[in-house]
Amino acid sequence: MTDAHTAGPFIAAIDQGTTSSRCIVFDKDGRIVSVDQKEHEQIFPKPGWVEHNATEIWNNVQEVVAGAIEKGGITAADVKAVGITNQRETTLLWDKNTGEPVHNAIVWQDTRTDALCRELGRNVGQDRFRRETGLPLASYFSGPKVRWMLDNIEGLRERAERGDILFGTMDSWVIWNLTGGVNGGRHVTDVTNASRTMLMNLHTMEWDEKIAQSMEVPMEVLPEIRSSAEVYGEVKEGVLAGVPVASALGDQQAALFGQTCFSEGEAKSTYGTGTFLLMNTGSKIINSYSGLVTTVGYKIGDEAPVYSLEGSIAVTGALVQWMRDQMGLINSAPEIETLAASVEDNGGAYFVPAFSGLFAPYWRSDARGVIAGLTRYVTKAHIARAVLEATAWQTREITDAMTKDSGVELTALKVDGGMTSNNLLMQTLSDFLDVPVVRPMVAETTCLGAAYAAGLAVGFWPDTDALRANWRRAAEWTPHMDAAKRDHEYKFWLKAVERTMGWLEHDDS
Numbered sequence: 001m002t003d004a005h006t007a008g009p010f011i012a013a014i015d016q017g018t019t020s021s022r023c024i025v026f027d028k029d030g031r032i033v034s035v036d037q038k039e040h041e042q043i044f045p046k047p048g049w050v051e052h053n054a055t056e057i058w059n060n061v062q063e064v065v066a067g068a069i070e071k072g073g074i075t076a077a078d079v080k081a082v083g084i085t086n087q088r089e090t091t092l093l094w095d096k097n098t099g100e101p102v103h104n105a106i107v108w109q110d111t112r113t114d115a116l117c118r119e120l121g122r123n124v125g126q127d128r129f130r131r132e133t134g135l136p137l138a139s140y141f142s143g144p145k146v147r148w149m150l151d152n153i154e155g156l157r158e159r160a161e162r163g164d165i166l167f168g169t170m171d172s173w174v175i176w177n178l179t180g181g182v183n184g185g186r187h188v189t190d191v192t193n194a195s196r197t198m199l200m201n202l203h204t205m206e207w208d209e210k211i212a213q214s215m216e217v218p219m220e221v222l223p224e225i226r227s228s229a230e231v232y233g234e235v236k237e238g239v240l241a242g243v244p245v246a247s248a249l250g251d252q253q254a255a256l257f258g259q260t261c262f263s264e265g266e267a268k269s270t271y272g273t274g275t276f277l278l279m280n281t282g283s284k285i286i287n288s289y290s291g292l293v294t295t296v297g298y299k300i301g302d303e304a305p306v307y308s309l310e311g312s313i314a315v316t317g318a319l320v321q322w323m324r325d326q327m328g329l330i331n332s333a334p335e336i337e338t339l340a341a342s343v344e345d346n347g348g349a350y351f352v353p354a355f356s357g358l359f360a361p362y363w364r365s366d367a368r369g370v371i372a373g374l375t376r377y378v379t380k381a382h383i384a385r386a387v388l389e390a391t392a393w394q395t396r397e398i399t400d401a402m403t404k405d406s407g408v409e410l411t412a413l414k415v416d417g418g419m420t421s422n423n424l425l426m427q428t429l430s431d432f433l434d435v436p437v438v439r440p441m442v443a444e445t446t447c448l449g450a451a452y453a454a455g456l457a458v459g460f461w462p463d464t465d466a467l468r469a470n471w472r473r474a475a476e477w478t479p480h481m482d483a484a485k486r487d488h489e490y491k492f493w494l495k496a497v498e499r500t501m502g503w504l505e506h507d508d509s
């Protein structure tokens with residue numbers, strides 16, 4: 001990977017993601033110098049439960065950092081800062097005296113707190129949480145996951161109230177360990193990650209004591225909330241010893257930053273396991289009435305926070321994985337494009353992948369997946385096409401909601417993530433949204449965003465204008481679809497979505 005012409009200094013970024021951890025080293029032009037990556041185990045103890053082993057993750061993080069530095073042929077002296085980005089909401093509690101997690105991390109996709117969320121809705125009220133935290137009451141977010149651990153692990157609540165237990169999303173876990181762990185590690189998080197816990201007040205950017213009380217989470221466990229771009233401490237040991245840890249952003253916010261969406265109204269959509277479309281709303285906290293999430297986009301040092309509206313889709317790339325691993329209809333993810341391109345259209349089939357219920361804009365945990373419109377005419381190629389169209393239609397629902405909530409008509413969409421290598425999908429997306437879809441040269445926008453924020457914090461880049469100058473277009477798709485055809489098919493998609501709802505009855509989940 002190392003480019004003979006690439007000279008230091010550099011910024012390193014660690015992306016602790018849902019399926020893997022990776023470390024990427026960037027140069028001043030935002031070009032990739034070296035990469036290392038390692039997957040971790042996905043643990044499914046019961047239907048709907050998803051866990052990660054946080055010790056395995058920390059070991060992997062150390063390994064990929066060492067790997068990227070070695071592959072780049074560089075030393076800590078060449079690295080001016082390290083930035084952190086991470087899968088959001090995934091929740092961990094650990095003992096501050098031993099550094100041992102008290103339980104596996106409960107992953108964002110985990111639905112075990114469904115019943116608890118319904119109970120909180122009845123006792124405290126949906127609106128209360130949305131008003132203060134910007135989030136709908138859903139098992140996706142961290143607060144209910146913390147409560148679940150405190151309620152279900154014997155003696156944990158007493159240990160937490162004594163001050164022996166620390167809570168963190170994966171950014172906090174990685175930063176605490178990097179900066180020394182039991183030997184003085186910094187227990188911090190940034191505003192973007194804190195905004196996904198359901199415990200931070202969006203208006204004050206501080207933990208909301210009353211919300212924490214309703215959630216029965218003791219304040220003692222919570223990390224200090226800091227900005228997304230500032231020095232939290234130094235790496236204590238390993239190949240990066242002495243390097244400042246200078247940024248933290250949830251991965252979707254990091255992608256917004258890496259795509260240089262610094263102006264109000266600019267948006268990006270990241271196509272991975274799930275899809276997350278974020279629009280910069282500047283200093284405005286826009287309350288969503290259309291099923292979006294109001295969240296923090298980023299905060300650079302002492303500057304005012306930048307907010308955003310987010311449409312979160314739980315299953316997009318995961319549906320392609322399902323076609324490969326569970327159905328065996330393709331051998332690799334890219335094969336879905338060849339199969340789908342072998343037919344003209346979806347043959348009348350619509351696939352709504354409500355595998356974990358539906359996130360935005362519906363927030364319905366009672367929904368389950370359906371394939372609608374089946375006849376004997378439909379082949380596996382039509383289903384493959386419906387799979388790709390599902391990602392594009394789900395995005396269309398989000399952009400419609402964005403326009404309603406923000407009043408901003410999207411004029412183009414910046415995209416990134418693993419699924420964007422699929423040309424047919426990108427063309428379909430442009431057709432369904434009726435706007436151009438553009439992909440940047442550096443597709444690793446998540447790591448790039450974390451690197452940019454860390455670089456700003458230590459003066460490696462002077463300002464966001466310098467970062468904008470690094471953004472280069474690699475590909476663009478423009479819409480070609482007849483409007484009447486699009487409207488007709490959208491109607492069928494929405495009908496198929498309706499058929500997923502209410503599949504689970506109250507006691508089934």
Ligand SMILES: Nc1ncnc2c1ncn2[C@@H]1O[C@H](COP(=O)(O)OP(=O)(O)O)[C@@H](O)[C@H]1O
Pocket residue numbers: 017018019020271272273274316317318319320321333334335336337417418419421422
């Ligand atoms: N050519 C492709 N067509 C459709 N889906 C793809 C393609 N290549 C990868 N994917 C999907 O993209 C996802 C991986 O993208 P990535 O950005 O690495 O995700 P994550 O960061 O969530 O792990 C997988 O779910 C995979 O099924």
Ligand SMILES: O=P(O)(O)OC[C@H](O)CO
Pocket residue numbers: 016017018019086087088089108250251252272273274
């Ligand atoms: O790790 P990813 O890329 O699947 O992203 C997960 C999101 O942060 C969940 O909110």
